[in-house]
Amino acid sequence: MLIEQDARRYITEAIEIEKEITSAEVRERAKGKIMVDCPDYKKNRSRLIAIFNKINAVANPEGKGRDDL
Numbered sequence: 005m006l007i008e009q010d011a012r013r014y015i016t017e018a019i020e021i022e023k024e025i026t027s028a029e030v031r032e033r034a035k036g037k038i039m040v041d042c043p044d045y046k047k048n049r050s051r052l053i054a055i056f057n058k059i060n061a062v063a064n065p066e067g068k069g070r071d072d073l
Contacts, residue, residue, distance in 0.1 A: 014062065018055045024048055 025048050039045040
């Protein structure tokens with residue numbers, strides 16, 4: 005059970021961050037603002053990209069996965 009949770013942690017973290025980004029976009033759109041200039045949006049987006057890079061590195065064990073992009 006612990007192994008399965010450990011294997012899914014990057015995916016679940018990416019899902020949670022994406023939910024945060026989506027809800028923030030909806031809130032700001034209701035106010036008539038654009039999210040691109042928001043520092044929280046940029047921070048969450050950077051976190052999501054870092055997790056995608058980590059998932060890519062873990063999914064390609066032969067060294068073909070890169071996490072430095």
